[in-house]
Amino acid sequence: MHDHADEPLRLPAAPAVPARPALPIAAAIVPVIGAVVLWRVTGSAYALWFAALGPLMAGAGLVDGWRTARGAKRRARREAAAEIKALDADVTRRHDDERRRAWRRTPDVAGYAEDPDEVWRVVPGREGALVVGRGSAASGIRVDGEAHDESARAVRRRARTIDDMPACVPLEGGVAVVGPAPLAAGVVRALAVQACLAHPPGRLRLVGVGAPRPGDPASGLDSLPHALGTSGTALFVGMGGRGAPPGTDAQIVGVREGEPPPPGCAAVLTLAGGESARLDHDGMSRDVRVEAISRAQAEFVAGILAERASQLGYGGDRAASLDELSAPDAVAGSLAAVVGVRGGDPVVLDLVADGPHAIVVGVTGAGKSELLTTWIVGLCRGRSPQELALLLVDFKGGRTFDALASLPHVTGVLTDLDEGSALRAVESLRAEVRHRERVLAECGARDVAEAAGALGGLVIVVDEYAALVAAHPQLHDLFGDLAARGRALGMHLILASQRVGGAFRDGVLANAPLRIAFRVTDAADSRAVLGVDDAARLPGAESARGTALVRRAIDDAPLAVRVARCDAGSLEALRAASAGAIPARKPWLAPLPAVLGLAQVRGVGGAGTDGGIVLGLADEPEHQRQSVVLLAPDAPGLAVIGGPGSGRTTLLRTIAVQSPRVLWTPDDPESAWDAVMAIDDAAPGTTVIVDDADAIAARLGGEYGALWVAALERAAREARGRSLTLVLSLARVSGGLGRVVDLLPQRALLALPTRADHAAAGGDPTDFVPDAPPGRGRWGRRLVQFAVGSGESVAVGVTGGPAAARAPGTVGALASVSARASGGDTASAGALASVGATTHTASAPPLALDGARPIAFVVPPGPAAAARAAACADAGRHALSVDEAAADPSALGAGDAIIGTPETWLAQWRVLAAARERCDLVVDAACVAEYRAVSGRRDLPPFVAPGAPRAWLLVPGATRVRRVSTRAT
Known part of the structure; x- marks a missing residue:
């Protein structure tokens, strides 16, 4: 036409x-x-x-x-x-x-109000155009012919220009509205609403809108369905000269008077009061009349558009309660549950059909925890605990699943507040895999669908999966294995995290086709989960909380879903429906007790019948069992490493209780020196116990400490050949003791102050357990609660040698040990008596002055010489000085004593040589620096505590140097 x-x-x-x-x-x-x-x-x-x-x-x-x-x-x-x-x-x-x-092609807000049918219609020329006002425009009318008079010329002029036309600019060119803030905000708001009336959600999305803020033109626009959009032109709406953030395609911004418009705005509207404004665009300027709307009007329009969007399936659903949504019909082998709404219709996800596993990502506050709660309740509705069991893991503070813990379907709620128990329960899933494999094998079934109800579904829900695997990287392999084999075994994963990067490995991603993304801050996370950037474009306004994008294997594109709320009423209804139900089977054993008696351990599986020493109970969650830890009867040794209060001494007492022959090294340096030096004389079958070895070595110090450690090292090397068991405890592995510890085949790691200390002691850093109770430690990689001994009778040997020379002992009641299980580790005499082990005490008998040989005293300068002379006089000995003895060597008789300082003795070397051959040489411990020069021996004498009234007695013809007390002399 x-x-x-x-x-x-x-x-x-x-x-x-x-x-x-x-x-x-x-x-x-x-x-x-x-x-x-x-x-x-x-x-x-x-x-x-x-x-x-x-x-x-x-x-x-x-x-x-x-x-x-x-x-x-x-x-x-x-x-x-x-x-x-x-x-x-x-x-x-x-x-x-x-x-x-x-106006029909490009209406303003008033035009859409007059004809609502024009909203979101596809009209040529409307796409991407924005009406910024009304004004004159060039007409498309052509007038031919010659104007023969003024009236003709006037008609021609009037035909060229048309008034009250829409002044349009490209939307993506950007618009700045300059003027008083309230008026500019109204104009910006009208322009934004007009753009939303022209473009449906999916073709346009709003950026920068949020909760109402005074003076912000974006206030009130958060209820527009475009505010929830994830695709289409990104339109920023705001106030101020900063302009649009990166990643936006267009902007409509208000600019206060006196401020420059932001870059990226091709059109500038300068308000002149009322409806009047001047439009500067494309190098031209013209007068226009603008349109402005209030926040209430914008909210009214937003409500209409939200309803229309919901009817047309554009999303923007209101938050619905789970009670309002009917549960899907129960179907055998299905794990379908309603989780939210889309377009007013319930959204049902099936972990079996859509899974078998799901990944959920989103920033804090986006609605992940709400989804998990709704999903869990939806899964439990209409299913018994035997049909469905749930293991809930919360690694972001421990409050997400509190309300669900009482459900009979929930086998446990694990949190990072008790990280050790949480890790233990998760590792128990390895044993659950083997258990389910055995059941399927017994049924002759390939998967749970063929097992005729022998196995129910097990859903493992982890909130903040990234935190879990970051703290325990070894769990990556476990979850990868569950993801690969879970479908056939009826085990399903729902893993939620704030970020994707570094948390989900390929093995998990490849087997989790059900993806749910809330708002994320990194587009890479959105692409990793959904394949598109849409989740990074979800708004962060409070009104958008609970909006998620769901993508299943059958979906060509993500679907916007509003997660349903699970209120207290829904939970109470589920609890009432599940009242009296038999709780679901737990896939793990009870944790180790904080205090474990020796009798309790022996009662586990007939432990101790092979003659080994019972140490404690090891937790093996990956096998769903707890086994007895034994020290083999022919074991050459054990190192017990732990911090203060960790239970080191208690473990040594437990070992001593069960050993047939014990040499316990006391904690005072003199006795410790003598005990370790006497190991060479220990009889076969002796258990040598050295408590606080590092502390003793430090107190011995210097050359004594090095020789003492060397003796322990020699004992460790020879232990197996001599049928000895060397057990030592220490707080830190350092110096020569490190070589000793390396020679011992077994190592028990108790609680240490830091993870670095645990690693330095030879443990795996990931096995470190902070705030572990006394007696809790590691035997290899296994977590162990070491036992507290109980009363038994044993024979205890002090040192080697003839049997008649060894003092027998009996083990007394260990009630005191049990009572002090959490106490200190220092082995006092009373504590040693409580285990009945006779200890090697330092030998320092008083110096006898009534012998048949003359005595030569080496004393420090000072009053010591006079004191020794007085003691000799009291004993009937004649005291001489070194110089007097040098003047008349033949005058020295059997009842005489020579007294001198190291300097005088060394000055009279002939007298010193004669004294070494004929006299009992007594070297005061204060003269340790001159001992080798005076005695003529290279070996160190027995250790003497600094300041103690001690001396060393060297008898002619004897190789052993004795320590004597000089207190009476």
Whole structure:
């Protein structure tokens, strides 16, 4: 059909100008000729009067011609005016049509209000256009023809310009509205609402909208369905000169007076008061009248659009309660549960059909925990605990699943507040895998679907999976194995995390086709889960909380879902429906007790029947068992490493209780020196116990400490060949003791202050357990609670040698040990008595002055010489100085004593040599620095505590140096 509106108009032609009437010469001459002819015929002179009629008729003709021409001219002018008027009316009509078409093509908010059917219609020219006001515009009307007068020229001028036309600019070019803040906010708000009326969700999404804020044009726009969009043109709406954030495609911003418009705004509206404004765009400036709306009006429009979006399936559903949504029909082998709404309809996810595993990501506060709670309750509705069991792991603070813990379907709620128990329970899933494999094998089934109900479903829900595997990287392999084999075994994972990077390995991602993403801050996380950036575009406003994107294997694109709320009523209804149900089977054993008696351990599986020493109970959650830890009877040794209060000494007492022969090294340095030096004389089958070895070595110090440690090292090397068991405890492995510990085949790691200390002691850093109770430690990689001994009788040998020389002992009641299980580790005499182990005490008998040989005293300068002389006089010995003995060597008798300082002895070397051969040489411990020079021996004497009244006694012909007390001398 031909559109006459597109045909050009034509100006009427100029009115025709009538020709001037011609002089009627013939009419004037004919009467004259007739009069002459008549005169000639009649001869009457009166006939000549007829000649006058010629001029009269000529004049009359002229007058009549003039009158006719003037009338014609007036008629032509009237006709031309009528044509101009008709043309003007045609211009007006065409202007109206053009204006109507323009406003219909690009309406403003008022235009959409007049005709709601235009909302989200696809109209050529509307896409990407934004009406910023009303003003004059060039008309599309063409007027042909020549303007012959001013009226024609006026019509042509009017036809060129049309008033009250929409002033449009490209949306993606950006618009800045400059003016007083309240008025600018209203105009910006109107422009944003207009854009949302023109473009449906999915074609346009709003950025920067949020909860109402005074003066912010984006306030009130958060309820628009476009605020929940994840795809389409990103339109930023805001106030201030900062402009749009990165990643946006367009912006509509308000700018206060005096501030420059932000970059990226191709159009600038400068408000002049009221509706008046000036539009600067594309290098031109023109006056326009703007449109503004209030926040209430914007919210009203938003409500209408939200309802329309919900009806059309664009999302933006209101938050629904789980009670409002009917549960799906229970189907055997299905784990379908309603989790939310989309387009007003319930959204059902099935872990079996859509899974078998699901991954949930989103920032804090986006709604992950709400989804997990709703999903768990939805799974439990209509299913018994035997059909479905749940293991809930919360590694972000321990409060997410509190309300669900009492459900009979829930086998346990594990939190990072008790990280050790949580890790233990998760590792128990390895044993659950083997258990389910055994059941399937017994049923001859390939998967749970063929097992005829022998196995129920087990859903493991982890909130903050990234934190769990970051703290325990070894769990990556476990979850990868569960993801790979879970479908056949009826084990399903729902893993929630704030981030994807570094948390989910390929093995988990490949087997988790059910993906749910809330708002994320990194587009890479969205792509990793959904394959698109949409989750990074979800708004962060409070009104958008609970909005998620769901993508299953069958979905071509993510679907927007509003997660349903699970309120207290839904939980109470589920508890009431599950009342009296048999709780689901737990996939793990009870944790190790904090205090464990030796009798309790022996009662586990007949432990101790092979003659080994019972140490404690090891937790093996991966096998769903707890086994007895034994020290083999022929074991050459054990190192017990732990911090203060960790239970080191208690463990040593437990070992001592069960050992047939014990050499317990006391904690005082002199006795410890003697005990370790006496290991060479220990009988086969002796258990040598050294408590606080590092502390003793430090107290011995220097050369003594090095020799003491060397003796322990020698004992460790020879232990197996001599049938000895060397057990030592220490707080830190360092120096030469490190070599000793390395020689011992077994190592028990008790609680240490830090993870670094645990690693330095030879443990795996991931096995470190902070705040472990006393007696809790590691035997290899296994977690062990070491036992507290109980009363038994044993024979205890002090040192080696003939049996008659060894003092037997009995083990007393260990009630005191049990009572002090959490106490200190220092082995006092009373504590040692409580285990009945006879200890090697330091030998320092008083110096006897009544011997048959003369005595040579080496004393420090000072009053010591006089004291020794007085003691000798009391004992009937004659005291000489070194110089006196040098003057008359033959005068020295058996009852004499020579007293001198190291300097005097060394000055009289002949006397010193004679004294070494004939006298009992007594070297005061204060002269340790000169001991080797005075005694002539290279070996160190027995250790003496600094400041103790001790001396060393060297008897001629004897190789052993004895420690004696000089307190009485």
